[in-house]
Amino acid sequence: ELNTELFRELENGRIARLMLKLGAINERQEFEGDRSWSENGERYMLKLFRDYVFHQVDSNGNPVLDIGHMMRCLSRLDAGTDERICLTSRDEQTSFLISYKELKKQLGNAFGELQKGSKQG
């Protein structure tokens, strides 16, 4: 009983920390115009991943709010598994196949870059 409660809180903390990282990275104004975030840059995938996880829609284009999907994606990103997902740009012209492992690495690089620029890091 106590263990279940403990694991549960551990999990919540883990997810919260991951979300905090994603939140700190995505859509920063100072990255606008930065090549590595543009459509042919290596960080573009992190943008598309955010859409993949949180902006899921059904066949009619209505939002799908499936906590299960979001949690599964975040857990896989957290662990950096070898599974591959297909990320598609908003204009549906670009499609990438990328593994969670590669995404995790990009997340780490992007966060590391923020840290380098921050006073505390």
Next chain:
Amino acid sequence: MDGDWDEVSRIPFPPPGVHAMPTPVTTKTFDTSQELLWTGNDYGRVTSFMGSELQRYTSFKAHLIPDGPVRQILVNDKGVVVLGSKDFHMALRRGTPLWHIRHDEMKDLRCMSFTSKGTAEVIVAGLQDMMLVIDLNKGEVVKQVPTEYQYSIMKRGRYICAATKSGSVNLLDPVSFAVVKTWNAHSALINDMDAQHDFIVTCGYSLRQGQNYMLDPFLNVFDIKQMSSMPPIPFPAGAAYVRMHPRMLTTSIVVSQTGQMHVVDLMNPNTSNVRQANVLTYLDMFEIASSGEAMALTDPECYIHLWGSHSKLHFVDLPTPIEFATPEEPMPPIEWTQDTPLNSIGLPYYREVLASAWPDMVSDVGAPPTRFDVQFINSLKPTDFGLYGRNTRGFRRNQAEDTRNVNKSANAGLKAPKFLSEKARESATHDAK
């Protein structure tokens, strides 16, 4: 060549946007290790198609739209190498970018070729006076080679064969990039060229009656072993495109603009095998797969035609499997209530540090809230949702402030108005901290 060659599939090339007009293919190449055909368009976009059905696989932007068309695509074991006029992009076959180079000496690039180092290095050239050597493993320019010739097509045979814009072909040493021999192939310009084994073959134009560019009604052949040109091979329909057959070392396939295809043995030009491609207008490109068992043609109506034998069409002899998204195994549905713990999903097995691990950082949590000076608050307009107005506080948007600063908080609310210069100095010291 087999008798059962025919058009196997024909697909429209995808337009650059959902409601956009289609655009023709600007360059294409068959993959050498997977069943893929790579294409580039006018908008810097690269799209790959799978197998004999030409099913769409991945698609990505190699460079930005103002930088013009994709000039050439090469593949190696790591991924695809894409040449634009002003930049150079390398990506995995799955579309993920590896690196991108923009260099001051990249002004109007047109063509590239692998060098003496297998597929680990390329040389890029164009309508400019500098060639650049790029290491594909490191993703950097390793050498700059000045050139007095400007090149539009390059093919790697025994030498790097480079077509100039005036109709001649230079044979470059693949190590030193020095011109070993110049061959005047056509009087006006070269339209297409291929090199393999001992031969270079070219199609080109000459000026007729001093004003019209006309396709020459022959194929020019150069023998690398003898270092001399061979008698041209007649092609009355006007030779527009040519490829050497990758398996039959003395055989080449010549195509006219109207779609007439001849399979010719260079050693025995009198026996030829003729086919006609169904094109409504004319052809604007032609490519053959490394297996010799597939050919792709494109036309200005933006169609890609795939030719081959219905029974055994393939691009590569021993293809490595194409990587797809991992299939999702069905999950038991979870009903999410207020009390469902988030760990009902669970974490996959892992051995490395999780992405959610935060670095050690000191976090300040108990600081008093930011105070705003009266002057700023008075400058805002009240509405039913709050106050609004310009940011005149001398701070950046979302700037973190040290509200523990005793001096400042003691004076807060009583501060005399500041001159702009004082505000600027204050924000400058803030930034420096």
